[in-house]
Every structure is written in C-alpha cells, then in structure tokens.
Amino acid sequence: MKKYASRIYLCLIFAILYIPLVTVILFSFNATESTAEFSGFSLYWYSELFKSEEAWIALRNTLILAVSASLIATVIGTAAAEGIYKMRSKICKTAITSVTNIPMMNPDIVTGMSMMLFFAAVMSIFKIADYNKIGFVAMLISHTTFCLPYVILSVLPRINELGNSLSDAALDLGCTPLQAFFKVKLPNIMPGVVSGMVMAFTMSLDDFVISYFVGPTNFQTLPLLIYSMTKKTVKPDMYALSTIIIISVFVLLIISNMKSTKRLSANQKKKGAKTK
Amino acid sequence: MAKLIELKGITKSYDGEVILNSINLYIRDGEFITLLGPSGCGKTTTLRIIGGFETADEGELYFDGTEISDVPPHKRQVNTVFQKYALFPHLNVYENIAFPLRMKKISEEDIKKRVTEMLKMVALVGFENKSVSTLSGGQQQRVAIARALVSHPKVLLLDEPLGALDLKLRKDMQNELKTIQKAIGITFIYVTHDQEEALSMSDTIVVMADGEIQQIGTPTDIYNEPKNAFVADFIGESNIVDGIMLEDKKVRMSGHTFDCLDGGYDKNEPVDVVVRPEDVDVVKPENGMLTGIVSSVTFKGVHYEIIVDIKGFKWMIQSTDYVAPDEKIGLFIEPDAIHVMKKSKYSGKFGDYSSFSDELDTLSDADTAEEF
Amino acid sequence: MNKKRSFMNSIAAAPHIFWAVLFIILPLLIVLYYAFTDSDGHFSFSNIASLPSYASIFWLSLELSIIATAICLLLGYPLAYIIAKSKPKTQKILSMLLMLPMWTNLLIRTYSIMAILDNGGIINTLLGTSMQIVGTKGAVIFGMVYDFLPYMVLPIYTCISKIDKNMWEAASDLGCNTFSTLTKVIIPLSRSGIISGVTMVLVPSISTFYISQKLGGGTFELIGDTIERQFVTGALNVGAAISLVMMILILISLTVMNKFGDSDEGGIIV
Numbered sequence: 001m002k003k004y005a006s007r008i009y010l011c012l013i014f015a016i017l018y019i020p021l022v023t024v025i026l027f028s029f030n031a032t033e034s035t036a037e038f039s040g041f042s043l044y045w046y047s048e049l050f051k052s053e054e055a056w057i058a059l060r061n062t063l064i065l066a067v068s069a070s071l072i073a074t075v076i077g078t079a080a081a082e083g084i085y086k087m088r089s090k091i092c093k094t095a096i097t098s099v100t101n102i103p104m105m106n107p108d109i110v111t112g113m114s115m116m117l118f119f120a121a122v123m124s125i126f127k128i129a130d131y132n133k134i135g136f137v138a139m140l141i142s143h144t145t146f147c148l149p150y151v152i153l154s155v156l157p158r159i160n161e162l163g164n165s166l167s168d169a170a171l172d173l174g175c176t177p178l179q180a181f182f183k184v185k186l187p188n189i190m191p192g193v194v195s196g197m198v199m200a201f202t203m204s205l206d207d208f209v210i211s212y213f214v215g216p217t218n219f220q221t222l223p224l225l226i227y228s229m230t231k232k233t234v235k236p237d238m239y240a241l242s243t244i245i246i247i248s249v250f251v252l253l254i255i256s257n258m259k260s261t262k263r264l265s266a267n268q269k270k271k272g273a274k275t276k
Numbered sequence: 277m278a279k280l281i282e283l284k285g286i287t288k289s290y291d292g293e294v295i296l297n298s299i300n301l302y303i304r305d306g307e308f309i310t311l312l313g314p315s316g317c318g319k320t321t322t323l324r325i326i327g328g329f330e331t332a333d334e335g336e337l338y339f340d341g342t343e344i345s346d347v348p349p350h351k352r353q354v355n356t357v358f359q360k361y362a363l364f365p366h367l368n369v370y371e372n373i374a375f376p377l378r379m380k381k382i383s384e385e386d387i388k389k390r391v392t393e394m395l396k397m398v399a400l401v402g403f404e405n406k407s408v409s410t411l412s413g414g415q416q417q418r419v420a421i422a423r424a425l426v427s428h429p430k431v432l433l434l435d436e437p438l439g440a441l442d443l444k445l446r447k448d449m450q451n452e453l454k455t456i457q458k459a460i461g462i463t464f465i466y467v468t469h470d471q472e473e474a475l476s477m478s479d480t481i482v483v484m485a486d487g488e489i490q491q492i493g494t495p496t497d498i499y500n501e502p503k504n505a506f507v508a509d510f511i512g513e514s515n516i517v518d519g520i521m522l523e524d525k526k527v528r529m530s531g532h533t534f535d536c537l538d539g540g541y542d543k544n545e546p547v548d549v550v551v552r553p554e555d556v557d558v559v560k561p562e563n564g565m566l567t568g569i570v571s572s573v574t575f576k577g578v579h580y581e582i583i584v585d586i587k588g589f590k591w592m593i594q595s596t597d598y599v600a601p602d603e604k605i606g607l608f609i610e611p612d613a614i615h616v617m618k619k620s621k622y623s624g625k626f627g628d629y630s631s632f633s634d635e636l637d638t639l640s641d642a643d644t645a646e647e648f
Numbered sequence: 649m650n651k652k653r654s655f656m657n658s659i660a661a662a663p664h665i666f667w668a669v670l671f672i673i674l675p676l677l678i679v680l681y682y683a684f685t686d687s688d689g690h691f692s693f694s695n696i697a698s699l700p701s702y703a704s705i706f707w708l709s710l711e712l713s714i715i716a717t718a719i720c721l722l723l724g725y726p727l728a729y730i731i732a733k734s735k736p737k738t739q740k741i742l743s744m745l746l747m748l749p750m751w752t753n754l755l756i757r758t759y760s761i762m763a764i765l766d767n768g769g770i771i772n773t774l775l776g777t778s779m780q781i782v783g784t785k786g787a788v789i790f791g792m793v794y795d796f797l798p799y800m801v802l803p804i805y806t807c808i809s810k811i812d813k814n815m816w817e818a819a820s821d822l823g824c825n826t827f828s829t830l831t832k833v834i835i836p837l838s839r840s841g842i843i844s845g846v847t848m849v850l851v852p853s854i855s856t857f858y859i860s861q862k863l864g865g866g867t868f869e870l871i872g873d874t875i876e877r878q879f880v881t882g883a884l885n886v887g888a889a890i891s892l893v894m895m896i897l898i899l900i901s902l903t904v905m906n907k908f909g910d911s912d913e914g915g916i917i918v
Binding site for chain 3: 006009013018019021023034035036077080083086096099102105108109113114116117118120121141144148152206209222223226227230234239245246253254257
C-alpha cells in the first residue's frame with residue numbers, strides 16, 4: 001500500500017516535470033506554425049533552424065566561450081585550491097573562500113549588474129567608445145568569475161583528502177615543489193579537477209542572466225538567442241532548438257552516468273574479491 | 277534458567293551466497309553469550325536477525341516462546357549497541373539517552389529519573405548537555421550503552437562495540453560491560469572476532485565459521501576441548517597434528533605413541549590431535565618423547581616462543597627456559613595435555629607453524645577489523 | 649625559512665586573489681558607487697531615497713518566492729525521501745531524471761510551461777476554452793516551482809542518502825516506527841540539505857525576471873523585473889541601489905540560515 005502510494009507520487013511529480021518538455025519536443029516536429037495543435041509530422045523547423053546562420057554563430061560563440069572560460073577557471077581555480085590548502089592562517093582561508101563564493105551565493109542578476117557596471121567603468125576610464133570591442137573579453141571575464149567557485153569547491157576537498165604525505169614523499173625523493181605538484185599531486189586530484197571543469201563548462205553553457213547583462217550585440221550565445229526568439233512570436237523553430245539542447249543534455253547525462261556506474265560496479269567487484 | 281531466545285534452522289543468503297546455514301541456537305535468560313568468529317562467518321548477520329534488522333530466508337526465531345520473525349525492531353524487547361554507536365548527532369547526551377523513553381511517551385519526571393540513573397551507571401554524570409560529537413570514543417560508547425539500556429530491554433545486542441577503542445580502554449570497557457551485565461542481570465549477546473575478549477567476558481561462547489556454528493560451550497570447554505581444528509586454531513595457539521587412535525587412551529602421532537585421556541573412537545581411526553604450546557615441556561633429547569631441531573626463538577616477555585621442527589612439521593612451544601636456535605631438544609607431553617578431535621573439513625588447514633610469523637597474524641587482524 | 653616557504657606555497661593562490669579582487673570585489677564596489685551617485689556622478693542619496701516606492705514590488709517578490717519555496721519543500725522532501733529509500737539502481741535513474749530538467753536551460757523550461765498554460769496553449773486548446781492562466785500569480789508560482797524543484801530535491805536527497813544506515817536502525821531499535829523515525833531522526837539530520845535546498849530555490853526565485861516576464865504576462869512586476877527595466881532604460885543608478893539592497897538582504901539571510909545549519913557542507917550539489 002505504502003509502496004504504491006510512493007510510486008504514484010513519483011510518477012505524478014515526474015509527469016509534471018516532463019510533460020512541458022515533451023510538449024516542446026513534440027511540437028518541434030509540427031508541420032504548421034501552431035504550437036498548440038499538432039497537424040502532422042515534419043522536420044521543416046529543423047531545416048529552418050539549420051539554415052539559420054544566426055543559430056550556428058550562437059552555437060559557435062557559446063562553445064568558444066564555455067571552453068575558454070572553463071579552462072581559465074580550471075587553471076586559476078586549481079592553483080588557488082592548492083594555495084588555499086597550504087595557507088597557514090585560518091582567517092585568510094575563510095576570507096578567500098567567502099569572497100570566491102560571492103558569485104555563487106549572489107543572485108545572478110546582481111552579479112550581472114555589477115559586471116555590467118564594472119565594464120562600463122572600464123570603458124569610461126580607458127575611453128573606449130564601442131562596447132563591442134571589449135564585449136568578448138567582458139563575457140570571458142564574467143563567465144570565468146562565476147565558474148571559479150565551482151572549480152575550487154570541487155578541487156579543494158580532494159586536496160584536503162589527499163593530505164601532505166604524498167607530496168612530502170615526492171619532495172623526499174628529490175622532486176622540486178613544482179615537480180611534486182605536477183607529478184604527484186595533480187594526477188591524484190585529477191577527478192576533482194575534471195569534475196570542476198565539467199561543472200564550470202555546463203554553468204557557462206547554461207548561463208543566461210549574466211550574459212544578458214554583459215553580452216555585447218556582436219557576440220550572441222545560445223541562451224541569448226533563445227531569449228530573443230521568445231521575445232517575438234514563437235515559432236516552432238525555437239522548439240527545434242530547445243529539443244536539440246534537451247537531447248544533448250540527455251545524452252551527456254547518460255554518458256556520464258554510465259561511466260560512474262561502471263566505476264561503481266568495478267569497485268564493488270574489487271570489494272567482493274577481497275571478502276572472499 | 278529458561279530459554280529466552282531460540283533460533284531454529286535460521287538460513288540466510290545474499291545474492292546466492294549462503295551467509296547462515298541452518299543455525300540452531302538457544303539463549304538463556306540472564307547469560308552473557310558471545311558469537312565469536314572471523315569476518316564473514318555470519319555472526320553479525322545472526323545478531324541483526326535477532327535485532328530485527330534482517331529477516332531470515334528460512335527458520336524460526338522465538339522470543340520467550342513466541343515467534344517474532346515478523347515483529348519490527350521497535351516492537352522487540354531487544355536493543356542494540358551499534359558498532360559505530362549510531363548516536364544521534366542532532367541531540368545532546370541527555371536527549372540521546374532519553375530518546376527511547378520519549379518514544380514510549382513516558383512522563384518527563386520518569387525520563388529524568390531514568391536517564392540520571394543510567395548516567396550514573398555509565399559514570400557520565402555531568403555530561404548531560406554535551407554534544408555527542410565532542411565526546412571521546414569511550415564516552416560515546418557509554419552513551420550508546422546507556423541509551424540501549426534505559427528502556428529496560430530483556431536482551432542487549434552488542435555488535436563489536438569495543439572495536440573502535442584502543443587496547444587499554446578496551447580492557448577497561450570489557451570489565452565495565454561485564455559488571456553492568458551482572459548488575460542488571462539481563463541477557464547480553466555479544467559479537468566479536470577477538471577470542472581473548474570472548475574468553476574473558478562470556479558465560480557461553482558460540483564459535484562460528486562459514487555460516488555454521490562450530491561449537492557452543494563455556495570458555496574453558498571451548499579452550500580445553502575444541503571440537504575441530506578450526507576451533508582449536510581460532511581460540512588460542514595450538515599445534516594440530518595428524519594422529520591415529522590405536523585404542524582408547526592411546527594415540528599415535530609423529531612416530532610416537534602417547535597416553536591420553538580420550539576414548540570412544542574406532543580402532544585405528546585417523547584423528548586430529550591438539551597440543552597447546554604451553555603444555556609442552558622442553559627436556560633433554562634423550563628424555564623426550566619427541567625430538568626436534570629448534571628453528572627459531574622469540575622472546576615474548578613472559579615466555580619464549582620456540583618453533584621446533586619435528587620431522588618436517590613445525591611445532592610451537594612456549595617455555596620460560598631459553599633454548600638456542602639449531603639446538604636439538606626433546607619434548608615431553610603429559611596425557612592430559614593431549615586433546616583428540618574427530619577429523620573435519622578443517623583438518624590439515626590449521627595448526628602448522630611452518631609459515632608462521634607475527635606479521636601475517638597482524639595483517640589478517642587488520643583485515644577483519646576493516647570489515648564490520 | 650619556514651615563513652618564506654609558506655609564502656611560496658600559497659603563492660599558487662595569487663592569481664585567484666588578484667582575480668577575485670579585480671572582478672568580484674571591485675564590481676561590487678562600483679555597484680555601491682552607482683547606488684550613491686546620480687547620473688552625473690555626484691554623490692547623492694536620491695537613489696536610496698527612492699527605494700521605498702519599490703517596497704510593494706519587493707514584498708510581492710518575497711511573497712511569491714516564499715510560497716514557491718514552501719511548495720518546493722513540501723513536494724520535494726517526500727520525493728527526495730522516496731528516492732533515497734529506493735534501490736541503488738532506481739536511485740541512479742531517478743536522480744538522473746531529476747538532473748535532466750535541471751541542466752536544461754531555464755529559458756527553455758520556462759517557455760515549455762508557456763506552451764502548456766498559454767491562451768493558445770495545450771490546456772486551452774484541449775479544453776476548447778480560453779482561460780487566462782498566464783498572467784496570474786498562480787502561473788508565476790507554478791513556474792518557479794517547476795523551474796527550481798530539482799534544486800530542492802537534489803541536496804535533500806544527497807543529505808538523506810548520506811545518513812548512516814545505523815541511524816535508521818538505531819531509531820527503529822529504540823522504539824520509532826517509520827513515521828517517528830522520519831520526524832525525530834531523519835528530518836533533523838537532513839537539516840543541512842533542507843537549508844541548502846531552500847537557499848537554492850529562494851535566491852533564484854526572488855531575483856527572477858524571466859519567469860515573471862513570461863508567465864506573469866506583463867501584468868505585474870517583480871523586483872528582478874525592476875532591476876532589468878532600469879538596465880534596459882539606462883537608469884543604472886536606481887538599478888544599482890536596488891541590487892545592493894537585494895544583495896545585502898540575501899547575504900544576511902544566507903548567513904543566518906547557515907548558522908542554523910551549523911554545517912559546512914551543502915550549498916553546492918551535483
């Protein structure tokens with residue numbers, strides 16, 4: 001009885017979560033322009049979308065931005081995590097981590113506003129008239145900034161967990177501190193670094209609010225494109241774009257999930273062998 | 277003493293692997309019983325079945341004459357001290373101990389009285405308002421015991437409760453647990469892989485291996501008259517030698533015929549013979565029943581541990597007299613030091629010290645400690 | 649020697665510190681500057697003085713986001729509990745099903761609700777009616793719940809599944825039935841998950857402008873819309889003042905909540 005109640009509850013919630021998404025996917029295949037009445041299957045809106053140069057450029061921009069922002073954030077953030085770990089004074093540690101976390105805690109709209117005002121100030125100080133000139137750099141800096149806390153939060157626990165013994169051993173065996181970090185520590189904290197980078201990448205990919213405030217007119221990302229599409233009367237071409245995004249997220253999730261499942265079952269096997 | 281708990285044919289398997297194979301056991305009211313065995317022998321599973329956290333695939337579980345397999349844990353008159361204590365971190369010491377009483381909706385006045393009583397018993401008066409996470413391991417242990425006892429259960433289950441404590445504290449807690457058990461007079465069912473702990477605390481020991489009960493008996497019975505090679509080896513050090521029972525009270529091993537006290541075997545039946553290391557006397561070679569070459573000597577404080585090679589079989593002997601390595605010595609064994617056992621599936625697997633080293637021993641200990 | 653080494657070690661954090669000062673602290677100081685100057689750059693309290701006229705908008709935002717957060721908690725806790733109690737394989741599948749909408753862009757999710765609730769949307773078309781759903785408070789609250797429910801469920805789920813198996817057993821051993829185990833032990837122990845879930849729903853819903861724009865149908869304004877409007881119309885000083893107040897309020901409430909949580913984890917999931 002209890003079991004059935006909880007099953008029904010699960011189904012209900014997931015139905016509510018998925019019906020809108022499924023609707024979008026369904027109507028992306030609609031033959032007519034209607035987003036309410038399904039009048040036949042067609043790939044017309046997809047071909048429209050693929051013909052749209054705007055969409056391709058937005059995709060390219062989004063990927064360039066997400067890759068470069070997450071890479072920079074990963075390098076700076078990993079180094080920062082190591083530095084924070086080595087710091088002696090607790091006050092310094094807390095101060096730095098709390099400042100780092102501000103973009104994560106703050107509403108995106110405030111971060112976006114502050115970034116926008118910052119670049120406005122930069123423009124007036126350096127007498128730059130055309131925002132488009134620094135637009136990409138501004139986007140890159142903003143994205144890197146809100147990605148940094150995710151990298152640090154993912155790497156720092158790994159470093160704490162690893163402790164000093166390994167790098168001490170490396171130093172003892174003749175490594176310079178730099179070698180000890182790159183040859184011994186980094187390989188061991190790699191899972192944290194990678195997951196931090198993936199987080200940063202997805203955060204950048206997904207961001208709308210901050211890009212909306214900082215984005216120049218000559219550098220449109222996919223979320224910004226979707227926003228501009230929804231400002232006009234919506235045609236199913238926006239649904240087609242959404243469908244492609246939903247499906248990509250789904251595929252990526254399944255891949256990452258399968259990987260972690262594999263790791264899990266491998267671990268279990270190892271454990272099983274040991275108890276026998 | 278009446279039977280309080282009875283297990284009849286309890287069988288349990290996980291993923292096709294048999295954990296418990298038809299366990300039959302009864303536990304009397306007021307006794308301190310220990311389930312002893314290596315990791316994976318099924319002792320913890322047995323305890324969890326009694327506690328109600330697992331259900332057996334087959335068999336019956338009686339409590340005071342009633343079948344209780346389907347009774348959920350919170351309705352059993354059995355409480356558990358968990359291995360890692362499982363104290364509730366959101367409650368302080370007082371509230372942790374008061375928890376089961378609050379579940380029973382007992383008046384605040386009585387709760388206070390009973391919690392105070394418990395705190396006195398475990399010597400934690402004054403710790404009422406401390407957070408449990410600030411307590412030391414030993415103190416957490418006491419809170420866990422107090423919490424389990426405060427609702428006056430008929431049986432207390434203890435799952436390796438001292439596993440996380442250091443040696444000194446362990447010894448103290450062993451005494452304390454025994455004292456508490458005597459004072460309140462209820463049944464304790466104790467699970468451990470530490471044979472010394474089992475020997476020093478229990479009224480009854482149940483030795484388990486591979487999901488089966490190997491032997492049930494008092495500590496002295498188990499030590500002096502092990503039923504098979506596994507029990508002999510698991511409880512204390514022992515030399516286990518192949519022998520032949522020539523007739524009642526005559527056993528032949530290592531090329532010598534010994535007098536012994538055992539009987540009731542077939543004529544010329546192959547048997548396992550157990551000789552405890554401390555029961556062997558070192559004598560001059562010409563006076564020995566057996567002779568051998570000393571292969572190593574280790575000083576152990578109270579005695580020397582001597583490994584002697586007798587016709588290729590290594591014996592362990594504990595002696596207060598020093599002998600030199602490579603010396604030829606004789607061994608003398610009294611009839612009452614010899615214990616004869618029937619052959620079992622464990623024969624030939626234990627009791628030879630040819631690959632013996634302390635290091636291996638500690639390694640396997642660490643292994644068992646890791647598992648819960 | 650020791651001092652020098654410790655300095656050398658933490659030098660790895662230098663680029664980040666530089667970055668944080670330049671791109672986190674400085675922009676916030678500029679917000680502060682804008683909030684206290686007029687459009688000519690002269691020091692002025694006029695922006696701050698104009699804030700009370702936005703109080704009703706602020707209260708409305710607070711009202712809607714608190715209702716949405718409460719609904720998320722009421723719907724999300726049982727969901728998290730059910731997921732955490734199911735078999736490991738089922739857990740994986742269910743949490744993945746939760747992540748998918750979470751990783752799908754907010755705009756798409758919000759727009760997909762439009763597709764259902766709109767005047768010419770599915771519901772009205774199927775029913776043959778022309779109910780005005782979009783533009784009501786209910787629609788905005790629904791949008792917030794729909795968009796942010798996974799943010800409530802995941803931290804709580806993570807927290808519940810981390811609770812030691814022994815805790816459940818100890819509770820039941822000491823006399824709890826399923827329900828009292830939940831109320832006396834599991835809910836108190838998952839407090840840090842609840843707090844980070846509440847934060848993760850409350851902060852984006854109180855500051856949203858997109859949901860209210862789309863599902864509010866332009867009939868009412870939330871505080872996020874106000875800031876966005878100042879941005880679009882170029883009234884940056886007032887926008888900065890509102891942002892500043894919102895930031896301070898949110899940071900204060902986060903600090904207070906974290907005090908209650910007395911746990912250093914939480915806040916971030918995945």
